[in-house]
Amino acid sequence: MKGTSSLIVSGILALLGGIAALAFPLPVSLAVTVLAGCVFVASGAFGLWAAFSDRGMPSRGAAAFFSLVSLVAGVWMLANPLAGMVSLTLMLGALFLVSGVVRLGLSLATWRGTVMFWLMALSGLISAGLGLFILLRLPEASLVLLGTLVAVELIVMGATLVAMGFALRKSGNP
Incomplete structure (x- = not known):
């Protein structure tokens, strides 16, 4: 299969996966x-293995603590997937809120009156x-958000791959 055909096929598969995820966001959210x-x-x-096996590791205690927290969080999410989805x-939501507030602050502090100000704001x-x-x-x-975000990403990625495959094919690349 040619490279451009592979791009087009993978793009179509991503599009189909995105449409399916958009139709069924709850199972996709659970899968995520x-x-x-x-x-x-x-x-x-x-992380725990590294912290306990490498005696020369700097900050072994901190590495072990954060690794243990990660392990416990993972086990908890697997044991309670619906609660994990909410978490x-x-x-x-907190990431979106904080990044938005930071961008608003940057727009006010840096690019007053420019096009960048309006885009950033x-x-x-x-x-x-x-x-x-x-x-x-x-x-x-939480029941649909994660699945919907995955669906949107798959659709955008799929459309990009299909367009790239056809553009490359049109330019004479195999």
Whole structure:
């Protein structure tokens, strides 16, 4: 299969996956939570192993503590995926809110009156507003938010890959 055909096929698969995720956001949200739980467990286990096996490691106590917290969080998320979904959504809402407020502050402090000011301010307002919306709609928002975000990412990525494949094919690349 040619490279451009591979891009187009992978883009179509991502688009189909995104549409399916948009149609069924709850199972996708649960899958994201389980995947995050597995990553936390693996990260915590490897961190603990490193902290206890390498006597020369600087800050072994801190590394062991944070690794243990990661391991416990991962096990908790795997044992309680619905509660884990709410926790991930809470963290995401807080991240959007904080990043939006920071961008608003940067726009006011740095780019007064320029096009960058308006772009940065609008971006900050949207992120902060989305963060507030998520935080004020917990726990209901957690049922669909993670799955919807994955769906949007898959659709955007799929459309980009398909467009890139056709553009490369048109320019004469295989």
